[in-house]
Amino acid sequence: MIRQRYFACFLMVLSCSRLLAQSPAGRPPLKDPHLTRTMMIWQLPDDRMGVRTAPILLLSRDDVATDIGLTTEQRKKTWEKIDDLGRRAADLKGRSDKDVNLLRRAIDQSQLEWLRAELKPEQLARLTQIDLQWEGPSAILSRPQVAEALHLTGDQKSKIQAIFKSWAVQSTNVAPPLAKTELTKKVFKELDETQQQSWRSLTGPEFGVIPRTASSK
Numbered sequence: 001m002i003r004q005r006y007f008a009c010f011l012m013v014l015s016c017s018r019l020l021a022q023s024p025a026g027r028p029p030l031k032d033p034h035l036t037r038t039m040m041i042w043q044l045p046d047d048r049m050g051v052r053t054a055p056i057l058l059l060s061r062d063d064v065a066t067d068i069g070l071t072t073e074q075r076k077k078t079w080e081k082i083d084d085l086g087r088r089a090a091d092l093k094g095r096s097d098k099d100v101n102l103l104r105r106a107i108d109q110s111q112l113e114w115l116r117a118e119l120k121p122e123q124l125a126r127l128t129q130i131d132l133q134w135e136g137p138s139a140i141l142s143r144p145q146v147a148e149a150l151h152l153t154g155d156q157k158s159k160i161q162a163i164f165k166s167w168a169v170q171s172t173n174v175a176p177p178l179a180k181t182e183l184t185k186k187v188f189k190e191l192d193e194t195q196q197q198s199w200r201s202l203t204g205p206e207f208g209v210i211p212r213t214a215s216s217k
């Protein structure tokens with residue numbers, strides 16, 4: 001489920017990171033006194049909830065890092081890798097030559113290899129669960145593996161697609177955490193008990209989403 005293209009996500013991060021760099025007050029406080037600001041400290045904002053994103057960006061958040069049990073050294077390496085991937089993505093922005101797609105895939109592959117190398121197997125497994133939780137019910141349609149695991153029927157897919165189309169208009173002024181909760185309820189009504197249980201197995205225990213980013217204020 002982690003093998004996906006996240007080129008635009010890394011461009012978004014680089015843009016947000018630069019904004020935070022110009023505004024020290026916008027930076028999240030360092031919770032660990034042993035960390036030093038030798039690099040850009042950035043956290044994935046709450047308003048990205050419900051939007052499929054690069055798994056490594058989830059690791060930038062305090063709540064996710066705590067849930068997964070990242071060490072101080074792992075967090076430091078996470079920020080370094082996010083910065084590296086963002087800058088590599090920025091170098092490709094606007095390019096349309098024949099090599100650009102290969103270079104974009106190389107960025108995504110670099111993320112995957114980093115996650116496998118730097119995280120313990122149990123940390124990577126938990127990140128996969130949180131990744132699904134973060135995107136929420138849209139993963140049922142966006143990820144073929146999820147739809148297959150839930151054994152969705154054609155009729156169910158059509159009904160869920162209609163829910164998302166209607167929700168896009170209704171949820172404009174709804175806070176991200178509440179929007180995800182309400183949307184999940186609507187989608188779950190189209191799933192039977194076995195399918196709902198399969199979704200819970202894929203996503204695991206709820207991680208604590210604590211608003212700590214500038215966008216959540």
